[in-house]
Amino acid sequence: MLIATGKTAAFLKSPDPKIRCILVFGPDEGLVKERFDILTKTVVEDVSDPFLIADLDGDILKSDPARLSDEAAAISMMGGRRVVRIRDVADSHAKTFVEFLENPPGDALIVVAGGDLAKSSKLRQAFEKSKDFGAAIACYADDNRSLDAVIRDHMKDNQVNITTDAVAYLTENMGSSRGMTRSELEKLVLYAGEDKRLDLDDVTEAIGDTSAFSLDMAVQATAEGDAKQLDLVLNKLWDDGLSPVALIRSMTGHMLKIQQVQAKMEIGSRVDEAVGSLRPPIFWKIKDKFTAQCRFWGKIPTAQVLTILLNAEKDCKRTGLPPEIITGRALQQIAALARRQRRR
Structure with missing residues (x-):
């Protein structure tokens, strides 16, 4: 079965005991790892326990498919339920899991980490079509709603009070992988120090030179038509492991906000009034730039940009081309369109 997005949190907290084998997959490698570890800890508290945890990889399964059932049925010499963790699997391993899921031996929990698998993936289908013992969990880049919850929960867990406008800023600027987000949030917890409090000024100062900030720089360079700056920022983001889909989103x-302003201007609002009505509000440091963009981006070109971005995200998931190349081309195409709009 495929665990629905809205039910994932509850499942991770308390997996169905009948489920014996769980595939965690998707383009967000950081989120895959996080959920991989969460599932492990539902059975074994210490993820490095050599008696209760067995780590395998795709090469081992390829050379010895029976190893999966052997590990699943093995009994720990120290007692307790075991976890078998498997990484680097692919469609070539699908048959092994199909056969295993028909009647899995033992009682060990099997956790499998997959990559960005298409709907047609044989490996993914093996788990999604399993009616009794298999489950699949997709891991995609955080949207604003889920990222807001991640930020608030992380700060609450670390007894840090964070202001609403600081959360809004982070939500707008931390649209990268879950792993990168966690890293930036850990830095902010340390930055909060003994005061255990973060406001907007604290947040902007603390992440000013981070990849989260670079993400916004890439968005601004694209919307402004600055091809040189965009190229420089993209190289940094790719080096830092940013998910291309996160940047696309x-x-x-950003363009949907411009579209919202355009809609308000059509019914008589001034551009500054329309920009001021957005929630969450536009960060003050980029408000003037954003307002200028709302003036030179026309309604039709804005719609064209959204189509380019939609197609780019689809291409990242269904073609064999590197998603970084697809995303870079799409953003440079948008930047070229921005330059044409500014010359009008």
Whole structure:
């Protein structure tokens, strides 16, 4: 079965005991790892326990498929339920899991980490079509709603009070992988120090030179038509492991805001009034730039940009081309369109 997005949190907290084998997959490698570890800890508290945890990889399964059932049925010499963790699997391993899921031996929990698997993936289908013992969990880049919850929960867990406008800023600027988000949030917890409090000024100062900030720089460079700056920022983001889909979605969110302003201007609002009505509000440091963008981006070109971004995200998931190349081309295409709009 495929665990629905809205039910994932509850499942991770308390997996169905009948489920014996769980595939965690998707383009967000950081989120895959996080959920991989969460599932492990539902059975074994210490993820490095050599008596209760067995780590395998795709090469081992390829050379010895029976190893999966052997490990699942093995009994720990120290007692307790075991976890078998498997990484680097692919469609070539699908048959092994199909056969295993028909009647899995033992009682060990099997956790499998997959990559960005298409709907047609044989490995993914093996788990999604399993009626009794298998489950699949998709891991995609955080949207604003889920990222807001991640930020608030992380700060609450670390007894840090964070202001609403600081959360809004982070939500708008941390649209990358879950792993990168966690890293930035850990830095902010340390930055909060003994005061255990973060406001907007604290947040902007603390992440000013981070990848989260670079993400916004990429969005702004694209919307402004600055091809040189965009190229420089993209190289940094790719080096830092940013998910291309996360960048596409951040750019989409930016253009949707411009579209909202355009709609308000059509019914008589001044551009500054329309920009001021957005929630969450536009960060003050980029408000003037954003307002100028709302003036030179026309309604039709804005719609064209959203189509380019939608197609780019689809291409990242269904073609064999590197998603970084697809995303870079799409953003440079948008930047070229921005330059044409500014010359009008």
